[in-house]
Amino acid sequence: xxxxxxxxxxxxxxxxxxxxxxxxxxxxxxxxxxxxxxxxxxxxxxxxxxxxxxxxxxxxxxxxxxxxxxxxxxxxxxxxxxxxxxxxxxxxxxxxxxxxxxxxxxxxxxxxxxxxxxxxxxxxxxxxxxxxxxxxxxxxxxxxxxxxxxxxxxxxxxxxxxxxxxxxxxxxxxxxxxxxxxxxxxxxxxxxxxxxxxxxxxxxxxxxxx
Numbered sequence: 001x002x003x004x005x006x007x008x009x010x011x012x013x014x015x016x017x018x019x020x021x022x023x024x025x026x027x028x029x030x031x032x033x034x035x036x037x038x039x040x041x042x043x044x045x046x047x048x049x050x051x052x053x054x055x056x057x058x059x060x061x062x063x064x065x066x067x068x069x070x071x072x073x074x075x076x077x078x079x080x081x082x083x084x085x086x087x088x089x090x091x092x093x094x095x096x097x098x099x100x101x102x103x104x105x106x107x108x109x110x111x112x113x114x115x116x117x118x119x120x121x122x123x124x125x126x127x128x129x130x131x132x133x134x135x136x137x138x139x140x141x142x143x144x145x146x147x148x149x150x151x152x153x154x155x156x157x158x159x160x161x162x163x164x165x166x167x168x169x170x171x172x173x174x175x176x177x178x179x180x181x182x183x184x185x186x187x188x189x190x191x192x193x194x195x196x197x198x199x200x201x202x203x204x205x206x207x208x209x210x
Contacts, residue, residue, distance in 0.1 A: 003209040005092050008133075011203035012073055015042070016088065018070035019059055031055035034074070035082065038132070042078035051082045058087060067091070077189060085189035088200070090180040095170070101128040101137035104168040104177075108139045117119035119143040119162070125194070127170045133178075134171035140194045141166070163187055167198045171206050178204060 005113045012018070017034045039045055046052055055074060062072055069092060075085040105126045114123040123142035128135065146159040167180040182197040190196045 001013050002097070002173055003176070004094075005171065005176045005206055006209045007207040008092070008178055009205050010090065010200065012088075013200060014079070015085070016073045016192045019062065019074055019087075020127045021059070021062060021070060021072060023063070025151075027056040027059040028052075028114060030059060034076075038076045038082055042076065044078040044080065047081035049162070051076070051084060053181060054084050058084070061203070069093075069187075071204075075189065076184070078192045083186065085186055086182050086184035088180070088182050088197075090178060092176050093179050095177050099177075101135040101168065101170050104128075104137040104170075105139065105190070108137075108141075108166060112139075112141055119145045131148065131204070133206045134169045136167060136175075136201065137170050137185065138165060138167045138198055138201075140164075140193065149164075160185060161187065163193060165194055165199065169204055169206075171208060174206075174208055178206070 002121070017038065020030050025140045034055055035046045035052045035123065062070065066181060070089055070092060072087065072089045074087050077083045077085040105128060108126060109124065110119060112124045120143065120171070121141055122144050124139065126139045128137040141164070142163045144159060146163050162198050164181060164183045164184060169180075171177070180197075180201050181191070184193070186188070
């Protein structure tokens, strides 16, 4: 029987703040605490409470997924004012014997090309190689979203673009993998999003069950 993952850890760089996904903590209280710490750490202020409100909303959306295995962190950018750079989520997930890094990339490519998917993929790239904790599969995707038109037949009034990197790390011989997602609506948040986010994933340390 293939072993599962007993424990894992990943190094979170400066500027990322853990998101407490615990119902006992109010989202507003968590967001207020993060903004206060980031203001001290990074030397930038929250303009009119915009970041605090955005963080509270982000946390509520993740809590609504009702996923007890999910871990998250938020990246805050120290510009003239604080801004939300990206959201990072990760978790352990079970895999079947035929589900490996190549399978991960095939599934991601099929989802990106699905005509019924929400949003239109305007950039997609995928790769795989070995890192110390296992075989890594990664994708970089840029998706355009358009609001529904006000009237049938009219052009959408607004739209936005979102970039994401998604990684699966498959430890040798294990029946579980670690799944990472980095998402940003700020295309200036990273100089090289695939490389910078993969460097975080590459810090992953995994302990397998005996």
